[in-house]
Amino acid sequence: KQEVTQIPAALSVPEGENLVLNCSFTDSAIYNLQWFRQDPGKGLTSLLLIQSSQREQTSGRLNASLDKSSGRSTLYIAASQPGDSATYLCAVITDSWGKLQFGAGTQVVVTP
Amino acid sequence: GAGVSQSPSNKVTEKGKDVELRCDPISGHTALYWYRQSLGQGLEFLIYFQGNSAPDKSGLPSDRFSAERTGGSVSTLTIQRTQQEDSAVYLCASSLQAYGYTFGSGTRLTVV
Numbered sequence: 001k002q003e004v005t006q007i008p009a010a011l012s013v014p015e016g017e018n019l020v021l022n023c024s025f026t027d028s029a030i031y032n033l034q035w036f037r038q039d040p041g042k043g044l045t046s047l048l049l050i051q052s053s054q055r056e057q058t059s060g061r062l063n064a065s066l067d068k069s070s071g072r073s074t075l076y077i078a079a080s081q082p083g084d085s086a087t088y089l090c091a092v093i094t095d096s097w098g099k100l101q102f103g104a105g106t107q108v109v110v111t112p
Numbered sequence: 113g114a115g116v117s118q119s120p121s122n123k124v125t126e127k128g129k130d131v132e133l134r135c136d137p138i139s140g141h142t143a144l145y146w147y148r149q150s151l152g153q154g155l156e157f158l159i160y161f162q163g164n165s166a167p168d169k170s171g172l173p174s175d176r177f178s179a180e181r182t183g184g185s186v187s188t189l190t191i192q193r194t195q196q197e198d199s200a201v202y203l204c205a206s207s208l209q210a211y212g213y214t215f216g217s218g219t220r221l222t223v224v
Contacts, residue, residue, distance in 0.1 A: 034212060043203055044215040051211075089155070091213070098143045098162055100205075100213060104154050 002027045002094045006103035014111050019077035021106045023090035028068045031093040035064055035075050038087045038105070047088075048075070080110045114138070116216035118204050124222045125194055133189040133219045137206030145213070146179055146189050148200040155203070161187065194223045 003026045013019060023033070032051050036044040048057045048064040050073065056065045061078040077084055087105045094101065117136040125131050137144050146158040157171035161181045172178070176194075181187040191198055199222050205215040 032212065036215070041201070041220075043201075043217040044205070046212060046214060049212040098207060099160055099168065100145065100157075102155050 002092065002101050004090065004092055004101050004103040006088075006090060006106050008106060009104065010107040010109075012109040012111065013080055015080060015082060017080055019075075019080050019084065019108060019110075021075040021077075021088050021090075021108070023073040023075070023103055025071045025073075025092050025094075025101075027094055028071050029094060030068060031095070031098070033064075033066055033073050033093075034091050034100075035062075035073075036089045036091065038089060040086075044089065080108075082110050082112050084108060085110050116204055116206050116214050118202075118216035118219050120219060121217065122220045122222075124224060127196060127223055128193055130190065130192045131194055131221065133191075133202050133221070135187045135189070135204030135206075135216060137185065137187070137204070138208075138214060139185075141206035141208050141214075142184070143207040143213075144181060144187050145203075145205040146187070147203045147205070149203060149218075150200040158189070158202075191221075194221075196223045199223045 005024045007022045034049045035047040038044050050057050050066045063076045066073045087107045089105045091100045091102045119134045142163045144161040147155045159179045160168040176192045179189045201218040201220050203218045205213045207213040
């Protein structure tokens, strides 16, 4: 059974520092991994999708890496801003049927 | 539209009443999820539709909950005889097979 873990559960950094968020999964046979952001009381916004054949994806200040063999993905956010404060969730798809499995999330606070 | 549309955005109902929540997925998307998120909690899987396959209903919390997807497109989540513990944000997501999920903004349900 696939288990997805996100560490740390919460993180507080001063503005300008780089953020490193970790996601690990127990079954390396994944199809895709997707990172989402959730603001309080809101839905989920997709940040990056990494397909199983890829090692990383980049969008602006965001970079996500994927190491299937070790069951890990890392989301890097460069030069953090107060607007980056949110909960970040990773989700994996481990079968061709496409069922998502989420981690519990990392709550990020960026202080001015 | 270009995104996943959910209606209503907010719903207040009296305990014991039935409610229907609607999700319009992105056109052509074969996979559709319902999740709920109670205040301060993580995402709770409810039901998953994929193409013409039988849905995965394993997450529905009780027989008061049901969902259908008509014509492989619009989905309706129905909660009968609502209880106060049903109060939550109900989120819908859709995807073309397993290639990245897009979430709607959710329906905030309050049972009074």
